[in-house]
Amino acid sequence: MSLFEGCKKSAADDADKQVVPVQVVHPVIGAITEEIEGDATLAPIAQAAIQAKITAPVKQFYVQRGGRVKAGQLLATLENGDLSAAALDNKGALNSAEGAYTIATAQQVPQQETQARLDLEQAKSAFDLAQNVLAARTQLFKQGAIPGRDVDTAKAAGFQAQANYEIAKQKYETTKSVGTTASLKSAEGQLTSAKGKYLGAEAQLGYTSIRTPISGVVTDRPLFAGETAAAGTPVVTVMDTSVLLAKLHIAQRQAQQLALGAAAEVSVPGLDKPVEGKVSLISPALDAGSTTVEVWVKVENAGGSLRAGTAVHVTIEGKSIPDAITLPVDALQRSSETGGKAVLVVNADGTLHKKSVTVGVQTPESVQITSGLTVGDTVILSGGYGLDEGTKVKVGAAGEKPAPGVEDGDKQ
Numbered sequence: 001m002s003l004f005e006g007c008k009k010s011a012a013d014d015a016d017k018q019v020v021p022v023q024v025v026h027p028v029i030g031a032i033t034e035e036i037e038g039d040a041t042l043a044p045i046a047q048a049a050i051q052a053k054i055t056a057p058v059k060q061f062y063v064q065r066g067g068r069v070k071a072g073q074l075l076a077t078l079e080n081g082d083l084s085a086a087a088l089d090n091k092g093a094l095n096s097a098e099g100a101y102t103i104a105t106a107q108q109v110p111q112q113e114t115q116a117r118l119d120l121e122q123a124k125s126a127f128d129l130a131q132n133v134l135a136a137r138t139q140l141f142k143q144g145a146i147p148g149r150d151v152d153t154a155k156a157a158g159f160q161a162q163a164n165y166e167i168a169k170q171k172y173e174t175t176k177s178v179g180t181t182a183s184l185k186s187a188e189g190q191l192t193s194a195k196g197k198y199l200g201a202e203a204q205l206g207y208t209s210i211r212t213p214i215s216g217v218v219t220d221r222p223l224f225a226g227e228t229a230a231a232g233t234p235v236v237t238v239m240d241t242s243v244l245l246a247k248l249h250i251a252q253r254q255a256q257q258l259a260l261g262a263a264a265e266v267s268v269p270g271l272d273k274p275v276e277g278k279v280s281l282i283s284p285a286l287d288a289g290s291t292t293v294e295v296w297v298k299v300e301n302a303g304g305s306l307r308a309g310t311a312v313h314v315t316i317e318g319k320s321i322p323d324a325i326t327l328p329v330d331a332l333q334r335s336s337e338t339g340g341k342a343v344l345v346v347n348a349d350g351t352l353h354k355k356s357v358t359v360g361v362q363t364p365e366s367v368q369i370t371s372g373l374t375v376g377d378t379v380i381l382s383g384g385y386g387l388d389e390g391t392k393v394k395v396g397a398a399g400e401k402p403a404p405g406v407e408d409g410d411k412q
Contacts, residue, residue: 039312048238056208090198265315330381
């Protein structure tokens with residue numbers, strides 16, 4: 001082989017080395033749905049930390065931790081001997097007040113009114129008689145049959161009878177209008193007071209029976225029988241875990257794309273498959289500290305396989321684009337010039353060219369390209385990282401390795 005032929009072969013080898021094999025894809029038009037992800041903790045749909053309203057020793061528990069209970073079920077009783085006695089005493093006082101009220105309404109008030117009416121009639125009769133006596137004596141005095149002092153005596157008696165009549169009349173009217181009402185109000189007030197004391201004693205007695213307001217599972221019972229339950233401290237905690245809530249915080253932009261009832265998947269440690277859920281609440285206000293939006297995902301748990309307090313990962317279906325230009329996520333790179341996103345495309349002459357693109361909805365596998373790319377472009381999927389603009393590339397078959405020393409990197 002001549003020197004000239006060796007030089008030609010070396011130059012050809014150098015040219016072949018500059019052609020880099022790459023794998024490419026073409027953008028496709030199809031539907032893409034945004035996946036909103038976040039970490040959360042499972043919480044019960046309802047929870048009641050049932051507190052003691054009075055301080056008293058626990059007499060008996062009727063449930064154990066882990067037991068299932070129904071709303072209204074008796075969970076425990078506190079010692080209540082003194083409260084039972086107080087309630088009985090107030091019951092007796094109430095019965096006495098009811099009897100006094102009956103006497104006041106049925107006998108006392110009518111009797112007072114009748115007596116006042118009789119006194120009025122008697123005073124009226126005495127007044128009429130005094131008037132008649134005065135008239136008769138005045139006539140006799142004119143005829144000279146009696147002295148004048150008898151007329152004066154009759155006048156005095158008439159004035160006294162008139163005064164007695166006025167007093168009896170006023171008493172009757174007062175008894176009829178005011179006295180009756182006052183007597184009834186007094187009796188009614190005593191009855192109401194006795195009833196209030198009795199109800200208060202019954203309420204105190206009722207506080208010694210600890211009942212659950214919700215159905216669920218007993219998750220905590222910190223005391224034992226005989227120990228004192230302090231007022232305001234939980235005696236039994238009940239959780240309704242038939243439905244659990246995964247509460248997560250997401251960006252406001254993502255929350256704008258969500259709707260109630262949106263499908264979600266909850267990945268639970270220890271389970272092979274995610275659990276299906278639905279968005280049940282989107283907070284109408286931002287969290288003041290993080291400026292994020294709280295979202296609740298409801299998960300059915302009728303079988304009880306999930307536990308409250310478990311840390312989970314939630315994926316929610318967000319905005320869906322029916323006719324989007326999409327690429328595999330691996331085709332994206334960071335643009336060193338703009339700081340945004342870019343892709344590497346193969347020109348018609350087989351050279352490499354970097355294009356800046358704008359992205360929209362993104363999933364772990366695909367990304368929507370909103371501008372900068374067409375479905376006719378040939379985009380490098382792998383093998384193009386680190387290559388200079390204008391580098392000659394060769395489109396390889398799927399699975400073909402890039403040239404030695406060229407690795408993918410700086411991907412999104």
